[in-house]
Structures are given as structure tokens and as C-alpha cells.
Amino acid sequence: MDATLDELMTVTAARALTGGTCFVGIGKPSLAANLARRLHAPDLVLIYESGPIGSKPTVIPMSIGDGELATSADFVVGVAEMFNYWLQPGRFQVAFLGAAQIDRFANINTTVVGPYQAPITRLPGAGGAPEIAASCGEVMVIVQQTRRAFVERVDFRTSVGFGDGPGHRERLGLRGRGPQRVITDLGVLQPDPATCELVMTALHPGVTREQATAATGWELRFADDLQTTPLPTALELTTLRGLPLG
């Protein structure tokens, strides 16, 4: 069975979810989390920003507030309680974020391309991202790897990855460990433990270093033990393709 790139990205993300609590977004994150729950992480607790805690949707939602997220949840909380009692104290172990721009230190922009007061492109904005990036145990980013998205410096820092580099999260008092995996259509980047710089730790089958370098707006480094992303298994693919979409 041949996996599409989208499927490969989703399965790669799903494999990184081994249990505990997961703060889910819409799209691939929701697919990945629900795939993990059906395969290797049946006890994974899914939390959606709109309030549902312990959702077990049968249909993958189109919005983070779809009805079944609530009806299938262990319980539903209001937005204030979600952020203040649950997210802020660090009760969520993994969270997903998207990005319009991401930089070398995994800082994320979802606000504007261009100057804030005179944007070239006005993006949707922050949503839950700044506090997710600050407080969740770790963050997984899913994003297409292009020169437009992978920039030397984000135009606007909507969510903090590693800020200006080593020690910056700690100086800011951010409690979570920050982005630990950036899953792209070319491979996986992870922060170098010493420099906090995102380095390519895996390439998808058939992707070359040159392709990755060309798609990155900073001088991309590759891990010494650069891996090839394992292809989805037949079970993973069948299960993923069997997930009903809302």
C-alpha cells in the first residue's frame, strides 16, 4: 500500500503519541491523535480547545467544536476553565500547533506576514497557541516545509519555541519543554539539545538533503544519525483511511 505524503505525516505524528494527555487541533493533529487512540495508545486522553476533555469521536471533526467532541467526552469545560485550570498549570503532555512561519528556534508566526501595522497577509492570529506553546509538556508542529514557511526570523512571534536560543524559555519562565518535533512533508526536525536549533533528524523516503535544504530559509543542519522515516504499516494506513471525516 502506498502512503501519500499527508498520510505519512499523520502516521509519523501518531507514532509520537504514546499515551497521557494530548491537546488536539483540527486537521492532521486530530487525525493523528484519533489514529493513535485506535492503534497503540488506546488510553490517550484527547482534549479539544473548545472544552471537551477525554473526547472519543467516531467521526473526525472539521472544527474544534463539532458536536460529537462534546457528546463523546468524559466532560466538557468552559473556555476559561480550560485555559486556567487545565492548560496553564501544565496538565497536558503533548499539544499540536500549526504555523504559517517557523524559524530556526521553532518560534511560530500565525499573525501577519509583513509589518504588523501594514500586513502583506493578515493571518488568523494567535488563538490558543501562545499559551499552548508555553504550558504544554511538549509541542508537535505539523507544517509544509517551504522557504516561505521556514524562515530565518518570523515576521511576528505569535508563539515561542526556543526564543533566541538556549536558556531563553527558562528565562521567560515557560514551563513546557517547547517544540520537540516538527513534522513536515519532507521529514522531521527536532531541536538540538545544545543549541535549540531545529535540525533535520529524519527525511521521508526518497527525499534528499538538497530538497530539505532548498526548502529551508536558514542554513539547515542534519543530525549525525539522520534517519529515514519508517513508512506507514498496512494496519496504520488502513486504520487511517477508515477514519470517517466530518
Added chain:
Amino acid sequence: MDATLDELMTVTAARALTGGTCFVGIGKPSLAANLARRLHAPDLVLIYESGPIGSKPTVIPMSIGDGELATSADFVVGVAEMFNYWLQPGRFQVAFLGAAQIDRFANINTTVVGPYQAPITRLPGAGGAPEIAASCGEVMVIVQQTRRAFVERVDFRTSVGFGDGPGHRERLGLRGRGPQRVITDLGVLQPDPATCELVMTALHPGVTREQATAATGWELRFADDLQTTPLPTALELTTLRGLPLG
């Protein structure tokens, strides 16, 4: 029908409740509020500190958390929400407080008799009172009038009436109008609008000025138009006596 003093106090309190929202305590306040609801103020919204909003108990509770307060309520909130979303912004128009000591400016002590670090009598403490006294539209105090209770200066200021006198509530930023009625076994005291001092505005039938003066630890003043508390009507008494107690 002859009313007891307790009944007279309860009915006097009930008559002062004309509608809106009422934050109720246990004992006479609860009797008074439920009596008012059955007679002249059927839409009176009863709130109990334990969480019930819009309680319609058939049995008068012994504790502020009796089960029927919740089951008969429009809804029940947690203690945090009760104080933060409902009491603090001033959504309750009238509240009842008791007092172990009360002074000339209607400040209330329910903490200690004697020095705080070496009390002669340790009282239960503040409970909800400080914020009730600060934030409710007005406060009604029900208390026995004795020299022990009606003191020149409270040993401990648990809840603020008018503090040190005129303008003090405003300087402290307290939003409610403070104690507007102190109902005792001898009559009713109300704050002088100019001096904020509690003055006797009504005596119960048969009570003399001398009795009231003798029961008060400060030089008690009487209103120019001192009233005699109207006796309970037969309907009031019958209804009060018919309230089932928990």
C-alpha cells in the same frame, strides 16, 4: 395571636425584603426570606452561600448546604464562582449577617472576644461575611441587643459596616451601601445618613428607651420619629409557624 420576640424579629426582617436577590444565611435570615417569598415577595431570588441560586426550599434548612437548597434551586454554582462571578460584582441586593459584637458604626466581629493572639472566646470566624458586607447592595443584621454584643468598639473587625464613620466605605472602595437595618430583640437600628451611627428607629411594642439604652455599649441615640414595630399579622404568623423546619 401573640408573637414571640423571635417571631417579631423574623417578620420584621421579612417585611424589609421586597424582591430582587437575597443572600441568605441560616436561622432567622432563612426563615425571613422564605416567609417573604410565601407572602409579599414571591419572586424573591434566594441565594445560599453554598452554591444554590434561586432556591425554593419547602423545608427550612439547618445548614446552608442542606440538600433541598440545591435540588430546589434554579442552578447551583461552586464556591469560587459564587464569590467571584456573583457576589463580588454586586449582583445580590440584600444579604443577612449575624454578629457576636457590633459597634456604633455597624462594624461586625465574629472572630474573637479579647486579643486575637490570646482570645477570651474564640468565635467561628469570617466565613463569607467580609465580602458580603463589602459587596452586597445592603446588609441586614439580626442580633440580640445586649451590652456584650453592642460595644463601643469591636474587639476585631471581621466585616466592615461604616468603618470609622462617614465616607469610610467610599474611601475603602466598598461597593455596597453597608448595613441598612439592624434588627434586634428590642427594635430596629438604622444608620444615620449623616453620621453613619446606628440609631434606634423603632422599638418593639412594650420595649422602653431605657431598656434599649441599657442594652447598648455606646450612648444610644433614638430617631426623632421613633416608631413602634408593627406586630406581625395573623397571616404572617400563621405562615411563619407553618414553615417546616429541617
Added chain:
Amino acid sequence: MAELVSLAEAVHRHVRDGDTVAIEGFTHLIPTAAGAALIRSGRTDLHLVKMTPDVVCDQLIGAGCARALTFGWGGNAGVGSLHRFRDAVENGWPRPLALDEHSHAGLVNRYVAGASGLPFAVMRGYVGTDLPAHNPTISKVTCPFTGEELTAVAALNPDVAFIHAQRADRAGNVQLWGIVGAQKEVVLAARRSIVTVEEVVDTLDRRPGDVILPSWVLSAVAVVPGGARPSYAAGYYERDNDGYRAWGETSKTRESFTAWLDGVRSS
């Protein structure tokens, strides 16, 4: 106490030009019909507030009713951009739109402070981001016990709040359930509040996870079946995903939007 009136009458009585108007419903129970009623009313210079502006704010912005927007995430969930929002911000069409931009956590805490009668709320948030530099309603406060520096956000007390709920009783008490968002907070923070409901019933039988808003904290209740479409009302109708996609098309150009707007204004 809330009066049961028509939606047009509720808008007429309780909304003034220049008001700060919060519209809540977090991915559920979005009061879209109320937005159309605002457009028809001709009220203008509004400062809109919504965590997720959604279709309802896109329509009001495109119609020129808004001078400012306080928000958290301005996209068409599952579809793409809010084109009228973007056109106003990027091109000032039909008029410039001042932005007061927050995270969801920050904006909901502004409602919490407003509902609590406090001038600000404390949180961990925005730290290290570029948001505070562009927003005077985000500041710092120092813990008097530990010396730690935390984020403060200013209370938000809208002039008017709009929400949509499943039902009300005849006394104007309101019940909603499912994803309950920040509806309680926005109503308690607002000076006046208007609730559209799917139906009026004799008794609000309680439901697990429901929220009751008593009549005495509301200004008006209006019966508007389907008033949350293309959003949904749990127990009444599903999210109209095609409706959101259709709005993506309708709103894409000024021309197609204007045709839509003419239809609303003449209806």
C-alpha cells in the same frame, strides 16, 4: 429581568452606535442571526468582540458596521480565511478596522475579570511573544508573595453581549448545553445582554453539563429558530460545513459579498 421580544426590537432597544458589542459562541451556538439583525438595524461604529470572529463578524465587518475588533483567532475553521476581515485589515475596505488582538486565554480572562467585577486578571500568557508590544490591554503584574512577574490583562465589560442558546422559559431564564464556551462570562461581564434561543419551553429540564443564565442577569430574549446557522445548536441541528464553505466563496470578492449584503438589507 429579560423581556421576550423580537430580535429586531432587542437590537433597537439595547444597541447604540459606537457600542462595544461582544458576540460569543465558541465554535458552537454562534449567534449569526443576531449579526444579520445588527446589519439591518443600521447600527454602526461598533467595536466588535469575539474570541473566534467566524462568519458573523466577517459579515458585520464587510457591511461596514465595525470600527474595531477584539479577537483571538480570525479564520473560517476548516475552510480558510475570513475574507472580509482580511480585506478590512489589509486594504481598509469598506473602512479601516482597528485591531485589539489577544490569545484565547487572554481574551477569556478579560471576560473573567469583567464578570468578576475586577479591573484585571492575572495569567501566564503572551510571555516572549510580540503580542503585548501591539496591545495596551496586556501588561505585567508582580506577585506580592513571590516576586514573580506575571501577565495582566485588562477587564472587558462590553456594552452589549449577544449569545445564542438552545432554549428559554417564559420568565426569560436561559439554558444552553454542549460546548458552552465563554457565554456565561460574557453575559456576566456585559452591561446588557441579548440571547437568541431555538425555542421557549414551559420548564427548563436540566441537562448534564448545561449552563443556566437567570432572567435577572439578561436584558432580552428573542426566539430565533436556526439562529446559530451555519454554526450548530446541540440537540437541534448540526454544523453546516457546506454553509461555511459557501461563505468562503460568497465573501471572497467585494462584488459577491455586496450582492449578499444587498439581499440581507432588503430582507
Added chain:
Amino acid sequence: MAELVSLAEAVHRHVRDGDTVAIEGFTHLIPTAAGAALIRSGRTDLHLVKMTPDVVCDQLIGAGCARALTFGWGGNAGVGSLHRFRDAVENGWPRPLALDEHSHAGLVNRYVAGASGLPFAVMRGYVGTDLPAHNPTISKVTCPFTGEELTAVAALNPDVAFIHAQRADRAGNVQLWGIVGAQKEVVLAARRSIVTVEEVVDTLDRRPGDVILPSWVLSAVAVVPGGARPSYAAGYYERDNDGYRAWGETSKTRESFTAWLDGVRSS
């Protein structure tokens, strides 16, 4: 994840001498059986925390288990004094009791801050009273937007929280309903938490107004039917008003209390 164990085992595993132990239940679902288990365990030097200390703290104080008490209102509701509490404060018997005294609003906000991962909470409270002069966990904070001075209370994060709930499922998820007090806040503020329940069921059918505490925020769940007596458990048993009156008698003298205590220790 919460383990289902006996109450004695839960205390043994999760409570240490000197711990700050919060016991919640605001006039309902008061975990009185847990208090007796603490006495039997021999744990001592505890710093007890309860908005309304009630019979459970009176017993622990009389038994000499507590070095300190954080509280809001220390009476026997509808009966009179908590005599063991008074004897400890007034006479130091059986040992002195340090007091950390709050209003209910203040103490619940200390839990709210603790549950929210913040070092303090902002409120309007205590202003003009003598309480702040005796309590270093009450302070001031200035609004960075308006300059207004408000009250700050320090976060409270107990080492252990005890609550009683109606029921749990086999995975250790807990459900309570009726008057829900500050149970959610105290559990989320505490490092460890122990829940006694009336029963374990296969499925937690949701109820209006219920609170769910997921197993993954709890340490232990113990089945203790009647564990809230003389308080009550909505849907299971009523408040035992005679039991509260009887405690008023039992606790009145050191002799009658000691006889009661001997009985608990030998049971």
C-alpha cells in the same frame, strides 16, 4: 491515574507527617471517614486546610494530629461551637494550633490560584477588616491599567487533598453532584489527592450539575459507603442533624472527647 485502594492504604501511601492536608466539602460530601483514617494512621504535625473545618477537623485537632489550621468559618453549623478547635486555640489543648485565617472568598481564591498554576489570586476582599494584619498570605496588588489597589491572596497548593464523592468508575474517574463546593479546585491545586466514594459503578451516567474529576488528576480512590456522615451525600443519605448535635455533646469536654478518641483508635 488513581488506584482503587482501601482508605487506610491510601493514607499510608500518600500522607506524610507534617503535610499540608486540605479536606474539602462545603456543607456537603464532607470526608469525615477520611479524618478518622488519618487519626488511626498516626500521621501528625499536619497543617489542616478546610473552608469550614466542621466535625472532621474538630476530631483531628482534638486528637493532636494538627499543628496548624487554615480555615474560613470554624463552627458546628446549626449547633454551636467546635469545642476541640476552641480548646486548642483558647487553651492550647492538646497542643497549640497555629491559625491561618481567611474569609471563604479568600480561601477559595487561594485554591483557584493553586489550581491555575499561579502564585496568587486577585480579589476584592478583606478591605477595612482586621484579617490582613494577622495573615501574611493576604496582601495588596495594584492594577496596572487603572491604578486601583486590590487584594491579593497567596496560592495554596496542599500536599494532599481529601474529598468525598458519590461515585467512581473502575478506572478511578470520579463523579459528584449537588453542592459541589470547592472540590474541583482543591483537587487541582493539590500535589496528591484521595477521594472516598459511596460506590464504584461501571459507567458514570452524567447528571445535571455534576462534576467529573478524571482519574489522571487523582492519586487514590477508596470506597467508603457513608464516608461523609454526619454530613450527607445527595442521592445516598441525608444530613444527620442529630449526629451534629451529638458531636456538640461528645466534643464538649476533654473527657468525653478522649473516650470517643479511644474508641476510634481501637476500632
